[in-house]
Structures are given as C-alpha cells and as structure tokens.
Amino acid sequence: MEFTWRDRSLFVLLATGSLIVMTGAVIAPILPEIIAQLHLDRTLAGYLVSTHYLTVALFSPILGLLADRFGQVKVLVISLVFYALFGMAGGLMNGFIPLLITRGLVGAASGGIAAASLGLLVKRYESAEARALAIAYVSSVLAIANIIYPISAGLLGLLGWRVAFWLYGLAIPFALLVIFVFEQPEKLTTSAQSLSSMGGDSQELKKVISNPLTWQLFLTLAFTAATAYGVVINLPIHLKATINSGTAINGIALASQAIGSALVSAFGVRKLARRLGLVPATALGFGIVALVLVAIPQFDRLYLFLSATILLGVGFGIVMPNIYTLLSNLTSLELQSTILAAGTGTNFLGQFFAPALFGFLLGDRPLYQVFYIAAIVPLLLGSLLMFTAKINVSKR
Incomplete structure (x- = not known):
C-alpha cells in the first residue's frame, strides 16, 4: 500500500512540476503573432519570453522557505491557483506592459510550484538513492514537457494566440489532484512550536x-x-x-x-x-x-x-x-x-x-x-x- 501511495503521489508531483516548463513554452511559439497583432517592438517583445526566468529566480528561494515553514502542500496548491489565474490573464492583455506584468507574476507562481513540488517530492523518500531516482524522474519529465508543451501551444495558437494561454488553466485540475492525493492535511503547529523549530532550522540553514x-x-x-x-x-x-x-x-x-x-x-x-x-x-x-x-x-x-x-x-x-x-x-x-x-x-x-x-x-x-x-x-x-x-x- 505504501508503494502504491508513493507511486500515485509521484505521478501528481511530476505532472505539477512539468508546469515549470510550460511557463515559457506557451508564449515562445506564438510570440510572432503577438508582435504582429499588438504592434510590439521586436526587441522589447523578447522580454515576454525571458522575464519569468528572473521572477522564478527571485521567488523560488522565498517560496521554498515558506514551504518549509508552513507546508509544501499549502504553498503548492496556492501557487498552482495563481499560476492558472496569472497565466490565463495574459491572453486578455492588449499592451506590452500589462502582458509583461502577467509574465512576471506567472513566473513568481512558477517559482512556488518548483519549490514546493520538488521539496515535497524528495521529502517522501528517506534514502539518498531513492531521492536521486525521484530527481532523475523529474529531469525526464521536464525534458519531455519541453517537447509536448510547445507543440500544444503552437497547435492552439492556430485558433488565435490568445487561445494558447488557456493551457495555463491546467494548473487548476492539477491543484485539485494535489488536494485529493495529499488528502491528509499537514499538521498546523502552535506559535511556540513554530518559533522553536524556526530557531533550529535557522541554525541548520546557516x-x-x-x-x-x-x-x-x-x-x-x-x-x-x-x-x-x-x-x-x-x-x-x-x-x-x-x-x-x-x-x-x-x-x-x-x-x-x-x-x-x-x-x-x-x-x-x-x-x-x-x-x-x-x-x-x-x-x-x-x-x-x-x-x-x-x-x-x-x-x-x-x-x-x-x-x-x-x-x-x-x-x-x-x-x-x-x-x-x-x-x-x-x-x-x-x-x-x-x-x-x-x-x-x-x-x-x-x-x-x-x-x-x-x-x-x-x-x-x-x-x-x-x-x-x-x-x-x-x-x-x-x-x-x-x-x-x-x-x-x-x-x-
């Protein structure tokens, strides 16, 4: 039963982790259409593809720290919801600045997904060898996602570039899956317990x-x-x-x-x-x-x-x-x-x-x-x- 449980949770975490790749894979194939229809400068438009790299880099450590403090499942579900909302909102934008803002926000949410899903994954495996295998699976899924998501975005883009942004909505059913699979809620700590653990964690982190x-x-x-x-x-x-x-x-x-x-x-x-x-x-x-x-x-x-x-x-x-x-x-x-x-x-x-x-x-x-x-x-x-x-x- 334990193996079956872990197998199911592994699948869900790999699926949610694949969304990290989708962040940039959706917009890259449809960027020429966005440039043409919104009359954007080509140089500036390049930032629509790269901005999320910066916000992922900035927010991943912060959200990873929050995940260790308050629970990976909570941070993962919240990040998935915001990922879907910010991602799909990009398809409603009509100018460079609003679109750039949504790109930055979806990158920040992606940082939370990366931090919580990877942290939750490795914590479910006690041995170093099992964790190494789980991380290898993550790398495999990300590589495959690098093939699937750009193709999916390109096909949806044939219906219009705004339609491709619907792909970000996948994060909502993934969030529901996380809640269903990790149905046992993480235990809330009291303030005293939280402060006590934070002191030990801070020393370990240093x-x-x-x-x-x-x-x-x-x-x-x-x-x-x-x-x-x-x-x-x-x-x-x-x-x-x-x-x-x-x-x-x-x-x-x-x-x-x-x-x-x-x-x-x-x-x-x-x-x-x-x-x-x-x-x-x-x-x-x-x-x-x-x-x-x-x-x-x-x-x-x-x-x-x-x-x-x-x-x-x-x-x-x-x-x-x-x-x-x-x-x-x-x-x-x-x-x-x-x-x-x-x-x-x-x-x-x-x-x-x-x-x-x-x-x-x-x-x-x-x-x-x-x-x-x-x-x-x-x-x-x-x-x-x-x-x-x-x-x-x-x-x-």
Whole structure:
C-alpha cells in the first residue's frame, strides 16, 4: 500500500512540476503573432519570453522557505491557483506592459510550484538513492514537457494566440489532484512550536549556506543552465547558416536534445552514479557536453547534427539531476524545499543571463566559435567538482 501511495503521489508531483516548463513554452511559439497583432517592438517583445526566468529566480528561494515553514502542500496548491489565474490573464492583455506584468507574476507562481513540488517530492523518500531516482524522474519529465508543451501551444495558437494561454488553466485540475492525493492535511503547529523549530532550522540553514560546496553547486547550476540555454539560442542559427535548415528541422534538432536528456535521466543516471559516484558521473556528463560542443562546428550533415544534439541531451541529462542530488544530500529533510528552491532559482537566473553572456563571449567572432568557447564552461565546471571532491576526501 505504501508503494502504491508513493507511486500515485509521484505521478501528481511530476505532472505539477512539468508546469515549470510550460511557463515559457506557451508564449515562445506564438510570440510572432503577438508582435504582429499588438504592434510590439521586436526587441522589447523578447522580454515576454525571458522575464519569468528572473521572477522564478527571485521567488523560488522565498517560496521554498515558506514551504518549509508552513507546508509544501499549502504553498503548492496556492501557487498552482495563481499560476492558472496569472497565466490565463495574459491572453486578455492588449499592451506590452500589462502582458509583461502577467509574465512576471506567472513566473513568481512558477517559482512556488518548483519549490514546493520538488521539496515535497524528495521529502517522501528517506534514502539518498531513492531521492536521486525521484530527481532523475523529474529531469525526464521536464525534458519531455519541453517537447509536448510547445507543440500544444503552437497547435492552439492556430485558433488565435490568445487561445494558447488557456493551457495555463491546467494548473487548476492539477491543484485539485494535489488536494485529493495529499488528502491528509499537514499538521498546523502552535506559535511556540513554530518559533522553536524556526530557531533550529535557522541554525541548520546557516550551516548549509556557509558550506562552500553549496555555493559551488549553485554556481555550477547557473553556468550549466546558461550553457544549455545558449545552445538553444545559437544552434538553430548555426543550422540555418550551415545546412539552410527551416523551422521544422530546428524544432526536431532541439527536440532530439530533450529526448536524449529524458532517456538518460530515466534509465541511466542512477546506474552511472551508483557505479562511478555522484561527482565522477557528473564530471563525465560535463565531458560529454564539452566534446559535443567542440564537434558541432565540424558537421555539415543533418544526421550528424541530430546525433550530436541527442548526445548533448545525454550529457545535460546526466549533469542536472546529479547536481540537484548533491544539493539534496547537503541538508536535512526539513530544509529540502529551501535549498532545492534556491538551486532552481540559480538555474533560472543562469538562463535569464544566458543571452547577455553568450553575446559577450561571441562579440564580433564568427558564430561557430561560440561553441568552442562554450565548451570551456563544462570542462571547468567538471574539473572544479572533481578537485573539490578530492580535497574533501583528503580531509577525512
């Protein structure tokens, strides 16, 4: 019975967590229609796609702290309701500023979903191995959602760009599912108990935050996310210049990366981590990413590019869940939401600054060189993780 219960709750949490991807996936396919019908400046319109990255980054740690204080289920249900309301409200807007505000608000609600669902997920599994598997499932679902939600938004957009915003309404039945599955309410604490626990939690939180490895993992998440997002931005441009690809081919190439990530997250991450260890497995993932980035400029055939993007997805699919697992292992169950939400925040912050970072790295250089430059980032991140692990071992 316990296994069946957890299986059901796992499904619900994975479904709600997938909405994090929907936040940007809905608006990206319909952005040209929005620009045309609302007569928006193209440069400013780009912020409609990226603004939620910033608000997710800002609100994830705050809402994660609230989830640990007052209960993950409460924060998750409230965030889902506001996500639906703010998301669907975007389809009613007729100007840039009102639409931008709704984008920021839905990003904030998305931060609450990320914090509460991930924290609730890992707290339901006591062993580190079980938590690692659950996080790997999350990575797989997010990768698959990166395929499903943009396609769904594009199809609904054929009926009109405002119709695509109805997808955000999925958060309402998901909220009802959360209430139904987690039907036993979280116990309310008295004021004295709350103050007492807050003192212990604060000390534990200070201990985790003062750990240099925590900050290293946060920065690793940020730069990994920036690299992944930089590939999403620059790969279609490179394909267009190299093989004169159209939007369909570009979409297939990006989808193949998500497929590679989903497959390895579901079936390969735990085996690699068990055989090699978390840090060496993560370093291996970084090595795969760097190798593929160096190889991409050498290719001039579609099948080679598709092979590369699948392998690139495999690399990122190894790295991301392992980093979250390393973060999870640094803290007690009581602070899982707080720390993992902070990790999610740095992840989205990296994506937010990715265009500026890659614009700075690229400068006046030919586009293909950005892949060589980007390959340095995972090499450095993997090497630093291995170096830190060796130092920690030598201190024992």
